[in-house]
Amino acid sequence: MLKDQIKTLAKAYKSETIALRRHLHSNPELSFQEYKTAEFIEEKLKSFGIEKQERKANTGIVALIEGKNPGKKTIALRGDIDALPIMEQNDVSYKSLNPGVMHACGHDVHTSSLLGAAKILNEVKDHFEGTIKLIFQPGEELIPGGASLLIKENVLENPRPSGIIGQHVMSLIPVGKVGFRSGMYMASADELYITIKGKGGHGAMPETLADPVLMASHMIVALQQVVSRNASPKIPSVLSFGRVEALGATNIIPNEVKIQGTFRTLNEEWRAKAHIAMVKIAKGIVEGMGGEIDFEVRKGYPFLKNAEELTEKAKNAAKEYLGEENVEDLDIWMAAEDFSYYTQEIDGCFYRLGTRNESKGITSGVHTPTFDIDEDALEIGSGLMAYLAVNELKNNDTK
Ligand SMILES: [Zn+2]
Ligand SMILES: [Zn+2]
Incomplete structure (x- = not known):
């Protein structure tokens, strides 16, 4: 045989x-x-x-x-x-x-x-x-x-x-x-590179600032709704942010915050929709708070x-x-x-x-x-x- x-x-x-x-x-x-x-x-x-x-x-x-x-x-x-x-x-x-x-x-x-x-x-x-x-x-x-x-x-x-x-x-x-x-x-894997630009300054004078740290915080929390509300519960999805870089100090608000993350899922149609949803939500929050955003989705493997x-x-x-x-x-x-x-x-x-x-x-x-x-x-x-x-x-x- x-x-x-x-x-x-x-x-x-x-x-x-x-x-x-x-x-x-x-x-x-x-x-x-x-x-x-x-x-x-x-x-x-x-x-x-x-x-x-x-x-x-x-x-x-x-x-x-x-x-x-x-x-x-x-x-x-x-x-x-x-x-x-x-x-x-x-x-x-x-x-x-x-x-x-x-x-x-x-x-x-x-x-x-x-x-x-x-x-x-x-x-x-x-x-x-x-x-x-x-x-x-x-x-x-x-x-x-x-x-x-x-x-x-x-x-x-x-x-x-x-x-x-x-x-x-x-x-x-x-x-x-x-x-x-x-x-x-196995999952698709896309890399997310985000820069939020605001107006930095003295932490004691928030009325003169457009605080990118606060914008970033709201954005990270809000983006989780892409997984919990936009994704079908039948399709596994994960959104994780592993790097948040705000180079200020206790009393210094920086001009910008840089964020890196990964988005993974197991459906190509949903993957494309999720990319659009993430950018839209992030843009809405950051611009609504007086900042600007650059949101790059670097596509990885399907x-x-x-x-x-x-x-x-x-x-x-x-x-x-x-x-x-x-x-x-x-x-x-x-x-x-x-x-x-x-x-x-x-x-x-x-x-x-x-x-x-x-x-x-x-x-x-x-x-x-x-x-x-x-x-x-x-x-x-x-x-x-x-x-x-x-x-x-x-x-x-x-x-
Ligand atoms: Zn290997
Ligand atoms: Zn390997």
């Missing part, structure tokens, strides 16, 4: 997949600067015998593994390859050799897993029909997101995949398990929707591969991920790979200087990814 063959190969290649991950972890590169990483991926693919590969968006790589009857159906597998500006604090043999840069979001795990899956898939390509498109994507961590650039460079054409599958590490899920969720899963059919099929395949007890249902996650750009274009399934191991002290979250994984996850990350792809190709529909 193909499933058992893939499992055997994932196990046989485990130490190689771990070595790939350690190399990537030691040599992290920031978003859109992944030149050495890209060369490494190209070389490895070539060494596996995967010759059909192409660069896109400078540091992205798209490769094809063709089975029998390659035109029948195509499924895409995506791994992101960039690291974060964080100084690693782990004391491990594979610690980052690039000070201040660290694979703290597990993209080294995604890349090595996808390389491992590629090696397996290339070996079993006589046993499936269709084509597997491998997408090694740069710049997930930085707006505008590598996914949006690759889509502009037609990554989803020639051949067009019927669906795309991606995985992401999750430090909350124990190693050995994975998590799935159909439908809305919300991420997992296609029902593709995700249910993948979830069932994961149960076959790992056992029912090792496949969890995920809750909505209000962080953002640029995999969402693909899911706006074609069916997508973004699932979570458990990497936690409390007995080994591996519990730190992503984006922290002590993030690490239990490397047993790599055998699952590579094998399951390969199995999900062939399972999806096996389905007879050619949509």
Whole structure:
């Protein structure tokens, strides 16, 4: 059976997949600067015998593994390859050799897993029909997101995949398990930059001022009605302000206040309406109080929707591969991920790979200087990814 063959190969290649991950972890590169990483991926693919590969968006790589009857159906597998500006604090043999840069979001795990899956898939390509498109994507961590650039460079054409599958590490899920969720899963994320201008002066003479601190206070409170009154209770939304800068003193009212925040939700129509509502409410309050406002909504990634059919099929395949007890249902996650750009274009399934191991002290979250994984996850990350792809190709529909 193909499933058992893939499992055997994932196990046989485990130490190689771990070595790939350690190399990537030691040599992290920031978003859109992944030149050495890209060369490494190209070389490895070539060494596996995967010759059909192409660069896109400078540091992205798209490769094809063709089975029998390659035109029948195509499924895409995506791994992101960039690291974060964080100084690693782990004391491990594979610690980052690039000070201040660290694979703290597990993209080294995604890349090595996808390389491992590629090696397996290339070996079993006589046993499936269709084509597997491998997408090694740069710049997930930085707006505008590598996914949006690759889509502009037609990554989803020639051949067009019927669906795309991606995985992401999750430090909350124990190693050995994975998590799935159909439908809305992750949030859109927009950055808000607001400047309120008034008239500053002596705090003892309010009648001579247009106080931007008071305007900012009213505005922040009033904007919460966008979430509590304008948003449908059926659509999760969150509005948070994390920075308010009023550089006055006990008796000095400043001329302006700068505010930064984030707006997140899971519906594109509502997202557009919310942008308009926020600006309108803020403007009304500030101008009504005699000030001026500059309100910039810097758009981030769209919300991420997992296609029902593709995700249910993948979830069932994961149960076959790992056992029912090792496949969890995920809750909505209000962080953002640029995999969402693909899911706006074609069916997508973004699932979570458990990497936690409390007995080994591996519990730190992503984006922290002590993030690490239990490397047993790599055998699952590579094998399951390969199995999900062939399972999806096996389905007879050619949509
Ligand atoms: Zn991240
Ligand atoms: Zn990530």
